[in-house]
Each structure stands twice: as structure tokens, then as C-alpha cells.
Amino acid sequence: MTKPSVSRRSFLVDSAAATAALSALPRSGRAEDAPTSEFRSRWDLVPDRVWPGAAFWSNPLQDWRIRGGRLECFRPATGRSLHLLTHDLANRSGTLRMSVQLGSIDGGPLAEASGSAGFEVGVRGPLGDYRNNLVHGSGFPAGLRTNGRLFLGDGPEAVSAPVDLNAEAVELRLAIDPEGNGFHLTLSALDPTDGRVLGSVERSGVPGASLVGNLALMSNFGPPRPAAQQANNANLPPAGTWWFADWTVSGSKVDAHDDRRFGPILFNQYTLHGGTMKMSVQMPPLGPEDEHSIRLLVDRDGSWTQVAEATIDPRSFLATFRVEGWDDQINIPYRISYVEKFTDGSGREDTFEGLIRRDPVEADVLTVADISCNAHYAFPNEACVASVAKLDPDLIVFTGDQFYESTGGFGVERNDVDIALLDLMRKWYQHGWTWRDVTRDRPSIAIPDDHDVYHGNLWGEGGKKAPGNTSEAESKGGYKQMAEFVNVVHAIETAHHPDSPAEPGLQGITGYYGPLTYGGIGFAILADRQYKSGPDGKVPPTTSGRADHVVDPDFDPETADRPGLELLGDPQLRFLEAWADDWQGVEMKAAISQTIFTAMATHHGQPDNRLIADYDTNAWPQTPRDEAVRALRRAFAFHLAGDQHLPAVVHYGIDEHRDAGVAFASPAVNNLYPRWFWPESPGENRPSGAPKELGDFRDSFDHPLTVLACANPKPDRRPGVGVLEAETDKSAGFGVVRFHKADRTITVECWPLLADPTEPGTQFPGWPVTVSQLDNGGARVAQADLPEVVVRGVDRPVVRVIDESINEPVYGIRLTGSRWRPFTFAEGVYTIRVVDPESGRSAEQRGVEARKGNDATIEITL
Template sequence: MKRRSFLKSVPTVAVASQILPAQDAKPPFGAEFPSLDSQTTGTWWAPRAVAAPKANPGGKGKAKGKGKGNAGPIVDLNVPRDQVVCFAIYTHERGVLKVSAQLFPLKPAEAREARLEIKRGDAWQEVARAEVLYPGWDAHFRVEGWDNTQTAPYRVRHGEKAMFEGTIRRDPIEKDEIVIANMSCNSARTKGGRPEIVNRLLQQDPDLLFFAGDQTYHHTEHTAGWIEFGLQFRDVMRDRPTICIPDDHDVGHGNLWGENGKRSTIPGDADGGYRYPVEYVNQVQRQQSWHLPDAVDPAPADRGITVYFTRMRVGGIDFAILEDRKFKSGPAGKIPQMGPRPDHINDEKYDPKAIDLPGLQLLGERQMKFMRDWTQDWSGAQLKCVLSATAFCGAVHLHGSPDNRLLADLDCNGWPQTGRNEALREIRRARATHLCGDQHLAVTLKHGIDEFGDGPYGFTSPALVNTIYGRWWHPKDEKPGPNAVAGSPLPWTGDFKDGLGNRMSIMAYANPEDIQDEKKRADGYGLARFNKKTGQVTFECWPRFSDGSQFPGWPITVNTDDNDGRKPTAWLPEIIVEGAERPVIQVIAESNGEVLYTIRAKSSRFQPPVYAEGSYTVKIGKDKPDAQTLAGLKATDKAKAGSKTVKV
């Protein structure tokens, strides 16, 4: 396919002979928001006046909504008509292939239908047709009965000549190592391609791509911004499954507390909810996330805002995909304000418990139920990993500039603390690793819940392009914490509490050296290499402009078993399982019914550790703990515990 620069201006020649359909002739999101997606709707090909961007320091949605759009075209939208299929992304899970295609805007005489073809042998076979939706210009294909043991070329077609080609990879279940690329925060202030990142990713050949959010910062022009993102990354996305979740900037926010879908009404949106119309939010989510496996609980949130939290298995790694902004409470009006704005705290004497109040939500009960179910279902899984937009702590000191120190930022998932700890306990129950983005600062750490180090490992990716709101890890006393990483090239590792009182053990961080110099502002991305044979995961952190070296402090290799960092105080009898080489073992405290953990054992023999004296129930099965139950097992010394044999 012939490539064109996507940095040129939209041609200024109007097509006067074409008549726009009536449904396209008015602002698609209502008169209150005429600028939403204005570059790709209406008579998008016609010349138009360019308005200067309006100042909007408070982030009030109404003011931005009533503006006249961005100050100039984001990308060249009026492409040759044999190039109107811009890119495609896909996943497949349990026999269902889902493909989303993004088209450039179509003209009135052009068919609003796209076709998906799969190559079987030497012949192309059409397997699905889909409407090209407006606004958005996206098309979506669902193919049942997909054979994930086979690799197959695909192409999305429009009309006679336009097409986008790629490869549907088979599930790499036979590989010992599964690699996921961890990426976020693709600043729009640096135009053009991302060849340094894409070319290295093509060489590293990850099995899965994870874009954790802020794929575009064009708040009111998502379709044009999404097309820009696709042009930047399509050469690596076309040939491997891609998980993509929108975050705050994708839906037009500086920060987002979705509060189950309500509408935000104050500057900065800290009251909770969404600034822009439901239809716009749903379009963003559809364009970025429709191709994910079906939502596990698809009922919409309030006002009809769609949901997409789900699970996906690749090569034996089971990923829980969260919407960590959608159900989170907004702070304004719910907690005492202790800073210049409702979500910022600078009072070093404040009590963190004063803002961790009953009724505040983080993931919300629907997602917590999903997490509880997910941790106990090991079908097709050997290791588990949780994916979310942002981190479950505030591992940042300096915000926006090196002279702006902030004690606590409620935009991170370290608040509310009770919800944070509940989420981490569920992650710990499956000994899962956590990957995320959003913070514009690469950090690898070990979470602490009740004690330092008793929680799972987390890896926050650096910003792909870090021109918007840089951040730094820089303790005020410039001293390492207890248990600092031995031999680290970094000065401030070890045990710390964030400004919300959350425990965290910092293992590595990648501070910008000079935020004004694009080669020193810590742009980059992460890789996580899951080794199913050893049970280890290796975190890699790559600068955008790398000389072949990673950021100082990486790579870091850890054991996934240590995602549960609690120290055993007693043991149950060794479980010898007949009929399963790697059974699933669940341990439940009989005193209160708490599930301590549900894991896939490394062999048919497993001696369960526990963390207090008492009686326990152990459940065993092949993929779920549903085949055998042993109740009333007493915790004791490891050498005295004995053994139990069960068949599954």
C-alpha cells in the first residue's frame, strides 16, 4: 500500500457537487457541543475558518464544547480513495475473533460498508461485513468459531481498491516466554511518526500490545486523534493482538473520576462523572475497545455509558482488563479539601484517614466481583496479570515541573485507600502482576498492604512521548528508604509511603533529565516477559531514543510467587493430586471464610502456606477449585503437617 505523509493540511478544495446526507449535516453531538469531532463530521472536506484555541484553565467542559474546534487539522484526512482504510486492531479469545477497523472520513457518495477477508490457502475469503459508523468512521467485525491454533493473513476492504492488511497470529501457547509491551501517554505535542519505538518493537516482536490510555490528547477531536495514533503505530499493531483502553484524555478530560457514568458539572470534573455527552464517550470507547473480548458484565453504567472490563488469555497468560476510572468516586464535595483544588493535597500534617471515608469507590462492586471470579478461574492460564490505566499508589513527588512538589494526587489509584487495598488483595490472591501507565514516570515497585512488600509487583510504563506534565520521583530528604535495592544505580530506592499513607517499595524509576530536550525527557515504553517455565517475570524499560540500553535500574526479574509477599507462619498438609500435573489449589480460612489465595501449583504436590494458626479448607481442581474439598485442616509446623492425597 502506498504511504502518504499524514502531516499535511486538509485540502482546501470543496466538493460542491456532493450532497451531504441529512443525518450528517448537523452537529452529531448536539448544539451544545458543535466542536466535538468537528474535523471529521459534516462537510469535513470543505475549507473552514481556523479558530484559535480557547483558554480553559479550569477544564470546564461546557466552554470547550462550545468552542470552534482545534487550531488546525490534526492529520491529512482527504486521502486518495484507495487508502481510506487507515488501520485495524484485533483480539481473539475462546473461539471469537474481533476486529475493529478505522477508516478515514468517507464522502457522501461512498459506500458505508467495510469487508473483512481472511486468506485460506491461496485464496481470500470474505468472512464478515460491517457498517462504517458515523460519527467515528469505524467498522467492527465479529467472527465466531475462530481457530486460534492457526495464523492467518487478513485484510479490511472498502470499495474496490482500498484495503488494510495484516496477520491474525495464532495463540502462542507452546512458547515458554510470553512478552507484552506496556505503553501509554502518547503526547500530541510531538507530531509525526514514532519510528524509534515502532522499529524496536518490531525487532523485539512482543506477543501482545497493551496501550494503557491517553492514546490521543485531542480532547474534542477523538476521531482525528485516533487516526493519528493509528498511523503512528499501525505497523506494529497490524500483526499482533492489541489491548487498548481509553483513559481520561481520550474522553476529553485532564482527570477522570467516572463515578458510574454520571455527568460532571464543575471545572476540573472532580465532582465525578463525564464532561461530554454519553454518545461521545461511547464512541471513544467503541473505537478503542470494541475489539476486546466481550465484557464479562456488559450492562451499561448510568446514563447508558458502555463498559468493557473483561479478561483475555494469550499464550497461557490470563489478563484481567480493568476500567479503573469508570466507577471511581470524585473527591469534590465528599472529602475535606486540603489543597488548591479538590484532588491535590499539600498539607503535610493532614491525616490520610480523613479522606478514606465509607462509601467511596475505586473499582466498584461490579469489577470487584469480576476480580473475585477471575482469581478463582484458571482455565487456559498458567500465570495471571492485571492491566489498568493507572497505578495503585502515588509514586511521584514532583508534578509538571521540577519545582512543583505535591504531597498527594487523588487522580492515582492510591485513593481511596480502602478501595486500593481491596483491589490489591484480589490481585495478590492470584499472585498476579500489575501493569499500567498514566503517570508519565516509569516505576517498578512492590506494593505493601498491611506491611511493606506483602503485595504484588507493579510496573508503570513511561510516557511514549513525555511533553505533557512530566513527573519525578524525588524524596524531599534525598535519601533512600529502608531495604534499598543493593547495587542499584539509582539513589532513592527502598521502602516509602506515598502521600496517601500507602506502602510501596521502590525498585526503579526513570526521571526526566531535561523535560525540554526530547532525548532527555524519559520518553519510552515497557516490556514484561512472562516465563511460564520458571514462573518469573522480567520488566524491561526502554527509552524512546535508546542506544541499545535500558533506563538505569532495569531490567528487573522477579518471581511471580512473590506477588504474594506475606510471610508464612504455619503450613497445611502437603496436597498430593492424582489426575492433574498442575492443579488449582484454593485455601480458605474457616474462621472468617476469607479466600487466602487461588493458584495453579507448579506440580502435582503442593504444601499450602498460611499466615495464622487455625483451621482451613483446601479446594482442588484442574482449572477451578471445584473437584475436591478438604475441610478442617489444621495449621502447624511444616515438618509436622503430613500429607493428603486426592484425585481430580
């Protein structure tokens, strides 16, 4: 993948000629053009490729293509559809005239072909949104079957009539006209060579409710299923391969929405770190005759100036810009520009605009949205996106499971890498389409979790290959998908991250952990699945039938803490420790990872499914877990995560309760797999009147655990409720973490999916939760004090405490002033080192005694 690096000098060069050339290109088909209710496909002008164009959405992406100026569905399977994004049927009386030419890809008379094809009109999903209709909708079918019948509708009310299919192609025409309180439909088939009518069928009294929504072409009517199921199920309707051409739509019942075009520029993500701006731009699957370069322009004194150009990667369809010397002190509007080429030699510029925000280093508060686990039941999740936008986060972090294997239907592909990558793209596009109006104007982080690489659970073991594609193979460790597939997932989600120190692992699988400094907060981006050991064969056998689920009430967690097991892996742990000591430009610190470092949930999937222990949690393996938590404690780092589908704020313990950091597990946006925390006994040391779920506990791997807030899903599903209400019952929602730099506190806020965050009292019960930065260092349970340190010669220095008995750092922290009394977890002798990270100056005092009630003072001058 090309990642062009642009120096400050080249960034400042005015590319006036390139800008002028771009502005001169025709802009037909853009959102600002006047919409018309008449539509005609022009696939005859589109070069050969998978992507059908910005006006269409294909289900599934990998089964459709443009070839020789025609649209083809080349997979002989049922339920394949291509939706028109820019026009739909309105909820009013009026007419529709629609036509398309079609035939069998195999050629020959249609009477000798297999399957069915035609239209589906009024396609609507449970939410009524046109994007929800694309993947969750159904409509009124109108088409032909190669058994010689035209049909309108399905079920017992369907009507059909004979049609002469001895032609190699037909033109289908659908007419819808008002009739009383309903509509009259006529479907005709004509010979496209001479206009001869080959057959027709009519139906009266079709209710208007059936004719509101999306318009689509269908290849093989029937239930949409994964291709593997289609091939192995003789009971499904016969299916064939179909081509389509010259689709036209018009009528007074048709509304035009040119602003709904999706592409060629689909969405983008960016970060700003250390004066370098990195941006990834997601494109659709392009063909060899398409343009393969894309440009980045910025608004400079009222004119658009090109600052970078990138090549679109042929596997991920991603373009990545890397611009050094970015002026991070001002807001900079940007424009992404791509020229779509057509076979007649013409072109059309597509642009996508947004804002690179200034680095808010001087702001008192940095607000970070924590978003995770979206099964896209409520795609495009407009209510959630609108609520997050109201909160106007400075940074948005997607902490894993941006999509699931089930996203958009049709299952997954595991054998053919080319098909698998296209299957991946359609799921990823649903994530990007959901969030693109948030990510275009603010930096974002996305980290892949298990479902992003088609795993129920992932123990990556540094990139090794899993011994099979089954769920049982997962617990043996490694990746089930092809290495190339995994690397594309890592690219599309993380290519815009700051540069990573991670080296490729086994099979050449890439890493992505690394630092991000933004708004005066230092973030460590972690990969807590990629290097973790798999449990099968490394821990005592379970009796549950699964190597990762322990149901034995007599389970001894010490038996699972065996030598040689990994969590973060040694290189990533070394990075985390070095990051903990680096305070340049940083006031406070936080880690971002897939899941929290404790085993909190007691019940999984179903409210009666109690687990004694779950090896998928980051409470195991215990020894490397403690090493990771100590590294976070070393930086007083808060922890943002997702994965659990159980919204919670927890305080970690290593040797005792609350002697380490605080973490937030965000709610799932759309919850595929509920979990509950139902402890057998109420928590100790909980506030008076607090629910029994709060307080001090021991998790299932015997770590001290303090629960500060928890929002359990409802145990019983309400029958008949809508999609959004059902998700709310499962504690779906969103959260933000606010870092208050002046008083060094951290506030966690958490809302149910349908809550309006601007209204008071709408958060989950128990939120917001505010903790001190010192809580992340275990200050509440300190055992001894060092002398108060008074620093001369620098304001707001970093104070580091080093245990001389083992010559290892205990922690470091940036002060808000010039004096502070450090604490320790044990009496003894320590070194106090004072550092000015920005200048590099430092001074220290060795042999300093830590004891209870220490009221001494020392001065250190830089």
C-alpha cells in the same frame, strides 16, 4: 453499532462469489500503481462528506468537507490547512507548477469577502517526517487576501502586489523555477472563465531550504487556533469561508508517494479469546452516499474467502467483526476490503492486510508491550514504533491517554457533539496511524484514560454528569463530555476487546472491563477511573486551591478514608474476584489498568512542586484500594499500567511491605506532565549500593510501598535540544513484560525513547527487573505454612486456599507440577481445594492447620 456474530459453520462457508466480485473491481489509486509526479484532485467525483479523500489530511477535520463536488473550509478561522499526502517537494533543484480554483462559500465578488486563501509549500515540522509536517509544520505561504493583494512569503521579506478581486472565483497559479543558488517564485491570479490575468507577484532568491516538504491548501493564513479563540479575539486577522476545486500539481521538483495514502481503511485492532476473534476497523467520516459495509476475508489455500461483513457505525465510523469458532492454532492471513464509490458510478477497492497470529499457548514466554501516554509531540513516533517492532511483542496493551486534548493543535470541542466527535477522530487517527503496522499483525488492548475523554483527571463515579466543563468540576466526579462522546471513545478503543460483562452506567455510558486469555496468560482488563469517587466534598478540604492536591505537611491520610467511597465499583470488584478464581486455560495472571494502586510520585509537573497527597492516584480511596489489591493477590496477578509518566516497578503492600503484588508503570511515549519520586529519606531494606529511591517506603496514603526500579526525569530541561531528545530527558520511552511460564517468573524491561532495544545495556538504569509469580501473592512475607500438597490423578492442577474462619478464598495458583507447599498470612485452619479447570473435577481437604515450620504432607486425589 453492528457486531455480527459468525458461527463456525458460516466461517467455513466458501464465499466464492463474493470473493470473485471483489477481485474484479478496479484498483486504481492503490499503492501498487506506478507513482507519477503529476497530481489532480477529483473532488468533482467525491460524494458529499467530511473526509476529503485518502490523498489528503485536513486541519482540523471538522472544519472541512466535500460539498457539490468542491472542497470547502466552512469555519471562518485562521490556520486551516489541507495537506496533500501523495506528493511533496524534494530537496533538489527543479520546477513546481501548482494551481487551484477558489472562491468564497458565501458567493459574490471576492473583494466583498473576508480572509485569505492559497497555498503553503515546503511545510516541515521539527522531525522532517511528512506526517510530523501535517500537525507540527510550517511552510512558505503564497496566496491572496481579500483586501486586494497577492503575496509571497511572510514577515519583513514578504512581497505583495495588487489583484483584481471583482470576480466570484479565481484560479491561483504558483510557479517555482531554479534561479542561481535559490528559486524564483511567481504567483498569478486568473479569471477561470476566460483566463484573464487579474494580478501577479514575483519573488527571487528564495532559499531551497524553504521549499522542501509538504504541499497544502490554506484557508485564512495566520496562527492556527481553536475556533472559540478565533471568535473571541478581535486582534486576529479577518477570516472567511472558502471553497477549492481542481487542485493540480506537477514539476521536476515534485516527488510522488502513493504509498502514503491514508484510507479509506485507516487502521484496525483485534483480539483472540476463547476461540472468538474480534476486530475493529477504523474508517473516516463517510457520507450518506458512501458505501457503509466492509468485508473481512481470509487466505484459504491461496485464495481470499469472505468470512464476515459488518456495517460502519455512523457515529464512531467503526466496523466491528466478531467471528466465533476461529482456528486459533494456526496463523491466518486476512484482508479487509472496502469499496469506495464515486458520483460517476465507478468504484475503487481499498484493502488492508495483516495476520491473525496463532494463540501462543505452547510458547515458553509471552511478551507484552506496555505503551501509554502519548501527547504526540514526536508524531508519528517512528523511533518508538520501530523499537517496539524489534521486540516483536505477542500482545500490545495501550494503557491509556492514547492522545491528549492538545494532540494536533486546535484545542477541543465541548458543546456540539457532532463537532466534538470529528475533533476526537483526528486525534485518534494520530494514534492509529502511529501504531497500525504493529496492531495489524498482533492482538492489542486499548483502555481509555482521563485525557482520552478530555479530562485532566477523571473520577467517573459510574458515568454521572460532571457539574460543568472546568478543571474544578472534575474533582466533583463525573464526565464533562457528552455521554454520546464518551461512548464513542469507549467504542473506538475497546470494541475489539473480548465481550465485557459491564452494564451501562449513569447516562447510559458503556463499560468495558472484562477478561482476556491469550498465550496461557489470563488478563483482567480494568476500568480504574470510570467508577472511582471524586474527592471534592467527600474528603477534608485542602489548602492548595485544588480539591485533589494536598500540600499540608500535617495531612492525616486516615481522614480521607471514609465509608461509601468507590475505586473499581462493586460490580467490577466482583468480576475481578471471579476472574481471580477462574484458571481455565491459564498458567499465570495479570491485570491491565490505567494506573498503579499506589501514590508513588512526590513531585508533579515541575521539580519544585511537591505534593503531600494526590487524590488522582489509585492509593485513594484506601479501603477499596486494599480490596482491589487483595483480589489481585488472590490470583498472584502482576499489574501492567501507565498514567504516571514515571517509569517504575513497585511491590504493593496491604498490611506490610511486599505482602501483595508487583506492578509496572510504563513510561510515557511523549510526556506531557513529568513526575518525580524524590523521597525525603532513603528506602529501607534496599539492596547494597542501590539508589535512595529504591527500597521500602510508605506512600502518601500510608500504604506500604517497595520500589524495585525507578527512572526519574531530569530535573532541568536542556535548552535548544530537539523534540526527541527533550522527551528522552523526561524519561519518555516504552516497556515490555515477559511472562516466563516454565519457571513462573516475570521480567520487566524498560527503555528510553531513543534506545535500541536490541543493543545490550540500553535500558533505563535498574532494569530489567525479574520477580517470581509467588512475589505477586506475598510469599516473601508469609506467616505460616500448610502441609505440602501432593496431587494424584492430574498434572498441573490449581490449588486454592480458603480461610475457614471467614469462609473466603485466600488465593489460587496453577502448579507447574503435582506438588507444592501452600503458605498463609496467618496461622489457623484452612481448606485446601484442588481443581482441574479444564475438566471441572475437584477435591478438597478441610480443617488443615497452617503453622510456622509446618513439614507435613497430604495427598489429594482427583
